[in-house]
Amino acid sequence: MVKTISDGIVISPIKNGTVIDHITPGEGLTVLRILGIRDGTNVTVIVASNVPSSRGGRKDMVKIENRELLKDEVDKIALVAPDATISIIRNFKVSVKKTVEVPKQITGVIKCPNPNCITNTKEPVQSKFVVHPRGFRCQYCDSLISSEMDIGDYI
């Protein structure tokens, strides 16, 4: 079986799918949650956590078979893993490689921490957060998810 050597670790190659590399250590599982991949989802996923990175330090890494990430999913990942790289793999080769960018406004990804916020009701409304110097602010109730809080808890 073919193996690729990447950043010093041996990982099995995938034919088609997406590789998310350089994820902030510890956030690999949050990335999966953002992508809506959880128990019972019929997708082959490999998560590597706290592996040494060629760029120094450690990183998490996620490989997803047979799924190519879309632009808005990529943006969501930036919330917890701003340094992530997204490689779309087609026929074992990196076909597209992109970086992620924290969007100025995030619609429908973050759950407002304020239980009394109108976005946490049965109203047909998606949450809207805007980037703030110290975190993300709910456009409806002004609640702040500060940089000290783990935004992954609200995704």
Place this chain on the structure above:
Amino acid sequence: MTHEQKNILSVRDMEREEIDKLLSSAAAFDRGNYTGRELEGKILAVLFFEPSTRTRMSFSAAMMRLGGKILNLGSVEATSITKGETLSDTIRVISGYCDAIVLRHPKEGAARLAGEVASVPVINGGDGAGQHPSQTLLDLFTIRESMPIENIDVGLQGDLRYGRTVHSLAFALSKYNNIRLHTIAPDGLNFPKFIKEDLQDVGVELIVHDHIEDALPELDVLYVTRLQRERFPDPVAFANYASTYRITPELLELAKPGMIVLHPLPRVDEIDPAVDDLPCAKYFEQAHNGVPIRMAMLNEVIN
């Protein structure tokens, strides 16, 4: 949603010029400078999903003074809301009955949502612990009646942690030049960190006092708010604080001449009724100012 639609949802996202325009217009209305036909033929839907006699009555009075008519929601129990209709649907439907909506709702952000789905202007009449722009505007208006809002020291006393009126007033004041905010709050009930930081971002000077006696001699405005028992860790802490938390004529001898005392009302024990007759007591005037301010708001969004 129409794009030219004008809502008043939060003082925080208003420009200083817009605020000043409303204050000036309120001043004109207050002087009796209106015909009473400004909003003739117009209908205001008053949608209060929470009890609030004063805000509701003063919006209604304001609409009637300008010649408009009122459409009341009636009691929430009797409406389709109890049948499970969403606020979004209610707002869409009621938009077709009126020329503007004033909404009071228990959820924060409800007015912003209403503004997005309504086809007529929406005024936020208070949403949960969130924004209450007409209160803030009437607070500013009352200050402006006594002094220019510039280079003044404003003391904020009471529950500054949960009190939305003081948060909103603090942000509104931050749009003016050279305002120093003095906080006098019980332990654990001062401004939350994110509010402090936001205020510092916009260049407000914040001065924290442990005792009202230290703050009083510096103030041009003292804004007193009600303490709520449930905000204190235990009944003893509340009783201890509440017993010292009272503005009296004796205490006010420490104040500069010309200092004014405001309170969003209703008050409980925090202002001695003996203060009511002093020239510094402006809180009843403040309450009356609710009408001209709301006239200005209605005139602005409907006309």
